[in-house]
Amino acid sequence: MKGFFKWQGWVISLLVLVLLAGGCTPPPPDAGSSGKQKLVYASTADVVGLSPIKTNDRASARALDQIYETLFTRDPKTMEIQPLLAESYEQKDPNTLEITLKKGIKFHDGTPFNAEAVKYTFDKFRDPKTAAPRASLLEPIDEVIVKDEFTVVLKTKKPYGPLLAALAHSNASIVSPTADKKGNLMKKPVGTGPFKFKKWVPGDKLILEANEDYREGAPKLKEVEFRVVPEVSTAISLLETGEVDLVDSLQPEHLDRLKNNQKVNVKTNDGTPVTYLGFNMKKGPGKDKTFRQAVAHSINQEEVVDALKGVAHSSKGIIGPKVFGYNKEIEKEGYDYDVKKAQKLLKEAGMDDKTMTITTANTGNYPTLAELVQGQLSKAGLKTKIQTLEFGAYLDRLRKGDFEMVIGGWTNSTGDGSELLYPQLHSDNIGASNGTQTSIPKADELIDQTRTTTDKEKRLKVLHEANQLLVKEAPWVPLHHGVIVIATSKNVQGLEVDPTGEWHLQNVSLK
Known part of the structure; x- marks a missing residue:
């Protein structure tokens, strides 16, 4: 028996030494259950x-x-548009954009990224039979031409x-034609x-x-x-318990808890x-500009921002500070908070003894x-x-305008300011995305100019003019402009979030 115990003890000691030498200690929690760099995002x-x-x-877009990837992307700090899958571009004439593509890029299925892939993606996106939810992004494109393997020409109507800006939107991402034809993307x-895709339950x-074959080097996160x-x-x-690493879409009531x-x-x-607070511009008191001005003078934007405890910032413009087309001069032109002036205007509009209904969604x-x-x-009053x-x-x-x-x-x-003003406040979109039923001929004219002008400086000028006009006409009274809020575990490194709320994990790691 003594020999047996000696032999058993020797085996146990040897096993311990082997385990220690092999580094087979349990992986730290930050590294994931498999010991790899694994990040967990909690999606609502x-x-x-x-x-x-x-x-x-939004949930699909995050993934x-x-x-x-798209042909172009926005710098998360400056919001300037930069090439991504594109190498360079040239505006040949007002209706022709020629894009040179980066070479040597492959899709996850091993097939080449090239001009044919761009044409396939955009043609399918624009095909009415596809019924793409964001087809309007590329609706102005009339034709996609393959000039050569790495040059594509976009002809607009x-x-x-x-x-x-449309080409930098995640819905304009380029897909593998081979994979799309063979399977279900x-x-x-x-x-x-x-x-790359691994599993979906x-x-x-x-x-x-x-x-692992990504052209800029494999991501540090493995999963x-x-x-x-x-x-x-x-x-x-x-x-808080370390079971997930990233949460976004946070509300004011969550911030104090997390900051501590x-x-x-x-x-x-x-x-x-x-x-914003919007008016029905087609019927009822909202048709009266004097009434809209009275309401605008009643709104204390700073009080709204304070009440939202860190998830809002103020601006009198409809086009806000982080959107292309913003000019700080708009802050001098919006309606100031002035209760006495509001009371006077309400009387002039005959609304000082009336009752109105504010319609809202039960969300956020x-x-x-x-x-x-x-x-x-x-x-x-x-x-x-x-x-x-x-x-x-x-x-x-x-x-329905109800x-x-x-x-x-x-x-x-x-x-981009055009992609705010056109869907939301142009008469073309009454009955669709223009919920306030806004139809202001001069605003329509300016908005059209912002879309049909390709010169950057001219676009900035006209967008500011449109912003000025719409602030004065007040189909909307801006309540606040959003603040993007996300929370991560302390071990998440290298995450950048742009003002649209978009984030990418390419350069992220777990410490």
Whole structure:
């Protein structure tokens, strides 16, 4: 027996030495369960699909931004447009943009990225049979021509100023023609980006893995999990316990809790979204400019910003500071908070003893904003009721123009003022995205100029003129401009978020 115990002890000792020598200690929590660099993002919604052509939701876009790439991108700090898959470009004439593509790039399936891939993607995107949700992005393109293997020419129906901004939008990402023809990109995506598709369990998680052949070097993260966590409060708890590494779309009530947590980093960045109080410009009191001016003077924007505790910044412009087309002179021209002037104008409009309804959606900060606005209007003598609707019913009301005043918003995902003013405030889009039913001929004329002028300086000038006119006409009263807020675990390094809320994981690592 003594010999047996000696032999057993010798074996155990040897095993311990082998384990220690091999470094087989448990991996630190930050490195993921497999010991790899794995980041977990808590998404409040599952992806709808994985094709940039056929999706238009935020959850899908977060994943697509890692898998696919666009011809152009925005610098997250300056918001200047830069080539990405493109090498260079030249505006040959007002209707012709020639793009030289980078060479030596391959899709995840090993097929080459070239001009034919660009043509295939854009032609499918624009084909009415595809029914792409964001087809309007490339609607101005009349023809896509392959000049040679690495040169593509875009012919527009007429000069189109925001074309580069449209080409930088994630929905304009280039797909593998071979993969699209063979399979279903909605379920098995194939792009050129730093991460490749690995696995998708609908309603649970999407897993991406590093593209080891990425042209700028393999990402430091080896795996990314998009975990579906429907409740933000649950996602925050998981972040605090170290089970997830990244949470976004945070609300004011979450910030104090997270800022006091030593294990969490909170990043904020003034953003492109704008939130407003809008009027029905087609019927009712909203048609009266005097009434709209009275309401504009009733709104205390600074009080709104303070109430949102770090997720809002102020500007009197409809085009805000982080959107192309902004000019700081607009801050001198908006309506000042002036209760006495508001009271006087309400009397002139015959609205000092009337009651109006504010329609809002039951999402995000909208209900809070409706209550704030209600309180501010009451000080000026305007009584209001709040009508809170489920989001789908709310959108339906906007499309039909079935409201008096409304809390609304626009994310400005292209970062270009034309792509704010045209869909939201041009008469072409009444009954669609122009919820306030705004039809101002001079504004339409200026907005058209911002789209048909390709000269950058001229576009800036005309966008400012349009911003000035719309602020004075007041179909919207800006309540605040958004602040992008995300929270990460302390070990997340190298994450940058641009003012549209877009983020990329190519240069991210876990410490």
